[in-house]
Amino acid sequence: MALPIMAVLVFFLVLPIAMIVVVSFWQATEFSIIPAFDFENYQFLFGSNVTYRVFLNTFKYALITWAFTLGIGFTVAYFLAFHVRSLTWQVVLFLLCTIPFWTSNIIRMISWIPFLGRNGIANSTLISWGVIDAPLDWLLFSDFAVILAFVHLYTLFMVVPIFNTMMRIDKSLIEAARDAGATGAQILWNVIIPLTKPGMMIGTIFVVTLVMGDFITVRFMSGSQSANVGRLISNDIALLAYPSASATAVVLLLTVLIVIGILLRFVDIRKEL
Amino acid sequence: MTTSHKELELVSVTKRYGATVAVDAIHHKFQPGGYACLLGPSGCGKSSTLRMIAGHEIVSDGSILLGGSDISDLPPAKRGTAMMFQNYALFPHLSVADNVAFSLKMRGEDRQTRLAKAGEMLELVDLSALSDRLPDQLSGGQQQRVALARALITRPDVLLLDEPLSALDPFLRIRMRGELRRLQRELGISFVHVTHGQDEALALADEIVVMNNAVIEQAGSARDVFNAPRTAFVAQFIGGHNVIALPQGHFAIRTDAVGIGDPSAGGMEGSILAVEYQGAHVAVSARVAGDQEVSAMVPEAQFFTNPFNPGDPVGLIWDDANLHKLTA
Numbered sequence: 001m002a003l004p005i006m007a008v009l010v011f012f013l014v015l016p017i018a019m020i021v022v023v024s025f026w027q028a029t030e031f032s033i034i035p036a037f038d039f040e041n042y043q044f045l046f047g048s049n050v051t052y053r054v055f056l057n058t059f060k061y062a063l064i065t066w067a068f069t070l071g072i073g074f075t076v077a078y079f080l081a082f083h084v085r086s087l088t089w090q091v092v093l094f095l096l097c098t099i100p101f102w103t104s105n106i107i108r109m110i111s112w113i114p115f116l117g118r119n120g121i122a123n124s125t126l127i128s129w130g131v132i133d134a135p136l137d138w139l140l141f142s143d144f145a146v147i148l149a150f151v152h153l154y155t156l157f158m159v160v161p162i163f164n165t166m167m168r169i170d171k172s173l174i175e176a177a178r179d180a181g182a183t184g185a186q187i188l189w190n191v192i193i194p195l196t197k198p199g200m201m202i203g204t205i206f207v208v209t210l211v212m213g214d215f216i217t218v219r220f221m222s223g224s225q226s227a228n229v230g231r232l233i234s235n236d237i238a239l240l241a242y243p244s245a246s247a248t249a250v251v252l253l254l255t256v257l258i259v260i261g262i263l264l265r266f267v268d269i270r271k272e273l
Numbered sequence: 274m275t276t277s278h279k280e281l282e283l284v285s286v287t288k289r290y291g292a293t294v295a296v297d298a299i300h301h302k303f304q305p306g307g308y309a310c311l312l313g314p315s316g317c318g319k320s321s322t323l324r325m326i327a328g329h330e331i332v333s334d335g336s337i338l339l340g341g342s343d344i345s346d347l348p349p350a351k352r353g354t355a356m357m358f359q360n361y362a363l364f365p366h367l368s369v370a371d372n373v374a375f376s377l378k379m380r381g382e383d384r385q386t387r388l389a390k391a392g393e394m395l396e397l398v399d400l401s402a403l404s405d406r407l408p409d410q411l412s413g414g415q416q417q418r419v420a421l422a423r424a425l426i427t428r429p430d431v432l433l434l435d436e437p438l439s440a441l442d443p444f445l446r447i448r449m450r451g452e453l454r455r456l457q458r459e460l461g462i463s464f465v466h467v468t469h470g471q472d473e474a475l476a477l478a479d480e481i482v483v484m485n486n487a488v489i490e491q492a493g494s495a496r497d498v499f500n501a502p503r504t505a506f507v508a509q510f511i512g513g514h515n516v517i518a519l520p521q522g523h524f525a526i527r528t529d530a531v532g533i534g535d536p537s538a539g540g541m542e543g544s545i546l547a548v549e550y551q552g553a554h555v556a557v558s559a560r561v562a563g564d565q566e567v568s569a570m571v572p573e574a575q576f577f578t579n580p581f582n583p584g585d586p587v588g589l590i591w592d593d594a595n596l597h598k599l600t601a
Binding site for chain 2: 170172173175176177178179180181182183186190191194195
């Protein structure tokens with residue numbers, strides 16, 4: 001029974017990763033790649049200041065995006081699960097949340113560019129309202145733009161698992177809390193948030209892995225002014241420096257696995273799977 | 274434990290959901306410090322009534338009075354009532370002690386005091402040993418006792434129980450029934466218990482309130498309701514009764530007041546439909562004129578001195594003094 005799925009996993013998951021790990025030990029010159037077993041790529045990676053700065057930047061993006069997607073995602077899911085009373089409306093509003101996802105990630109991201117640009121809709125509107133005198137430069141090609149795009153792209157990955165967990169909370173628990181004299185805020189803090197933790201954790205894993213592995217959003221929205229690990233890898237690939245790209249990828253993979261490992265120590269998500 | 278004798282009274286209490294009326298202007302004064310059962314089939318409005326008393330449903334019309342003051346617009350926790358939910362609604366992420374102490378935490382009492390009070394409550398329901406467990410690790414009966422302790426820790430004047438025994442297996446149900454009764458006597462507060470099981474209501478209640486179609490059909494002591502059902506519905510729902518249409522009107526007669534004999538010996542003629550041996554009694558059902566079905570509970574020894582089989586003609590005998598006239 002398990003054999004076909006094992007075959008698929010080995011062929012499409014284990015083999016490619018093993019390949020990356022193997023290549024990460026190879027040597028490369030400007031014009032050739034030499035199979036070897038050499039720690040040169042890793043030595044270069046860990047010896048370079050750039051690596052640490054780029055990893056730090058990647059963590060920064062992940063952390064800020066996580067905070068915003070969690071805040072927005074929780075609020076949206078809470079509204080859907082506890083304020084919208086009829087199942088029909090819940091379904092309708094939930095589908096509405098997913099409509100933007102009918103277009104591709106890249107198109108949704110790029111459509112921010114005319115909106116945020118120097119002479120874009122945001123700036124001209126703010127000027128016409130008299131809020132600002134001169135166009136804001138930091139709206140586009142900045143960390144702000146990168147994080148805005150990340151939050152826009154990935155909030156749904158937070159909404160879905162949190163909504164799913166919230167829908168499984170027995171409504172009589174809320175009544176029991178109210179019977180015990182809990183206010184709305186107390187119910188939120190003492191009942192809903194603890195019971196929604198597994199959903200928040202699943203959403204967190206989605207968002208953190210997506211943001212840490214991304215390179216295209218950072219490239220477009222920062223106007224190639226910021227870097228994250230994904231861009232480091234894509235630059236290496238562009239230069240055909242596959243061994244170096246592989247080594248970076250292995251380090252990134254391990255980093256993400258460690259982060260998830262730490263997260264899973266805090267919350268038990270087994271019941272949600 | 275303090276004894277509270279505040280009187281709970283429903284004054285023309287009505288609940289409407291859109292066009293449907295779930296509870297239709299009911300009046301009732303509950304006995305202070307008594308054990309009352311709201312009895313009725315599903316959809317009769319008994320749960321809505323309980324939830325209105327608890328404050329989890331808004332009263333569409335009328336008032337709920339407790340100790341003379343109108344509580345209909347107060348939030349649940351300010352009413353002096355506490356509710357025990359049908360599936361117990363224990364917080365799955367909190368230990369038994371934290372579940373019980375939940376309302377004290379909401380009030381802002383410090384951890385030490387609230388755990389001490391929760392400990393007292395757990396002692397009352399005999400669960401002190403399990404205070405660190407999570408609800409998932411308890412049996413149904415234990416969960417129910419946690420729910421009881423959690424409801425009682427606020428020292429309510431009235432405890433409201435929504436089908437508290439329905440999730441338990443039959444054996445446990447009977448044991449918990451005894452325990453509920455004992456607790457109510459010890460605490461001396463009013464219990465209002467919703468159930469659809471007539472045996473549960475008869476066994477527990479000082480006062481039975483039979484509801485049907487959004488109104489109260491009959492209220493009174495368990496013996497009064499059982500021995501003098503006012504309507505055909507009550508007679509049938511409370512069990513142990515035949516409802517017979519006679520030329521003089523509709524009558525209820527207890528099944529154990531009906532005897533059987535040879536048709537030649539007189540009585541109402543009929544033919545046996547089924548015979549069921551139940552141990553102490555044999556349940557005999559017979560079809561009589563007018564396509565009515567009449568059941569008789571015949572003591573076992575008496576039945577087997579002159580046994581009948583399905584299809585046999587039979588005479589059903591009773592003392593007319595046992596016929597009880599129904600109003601509807």
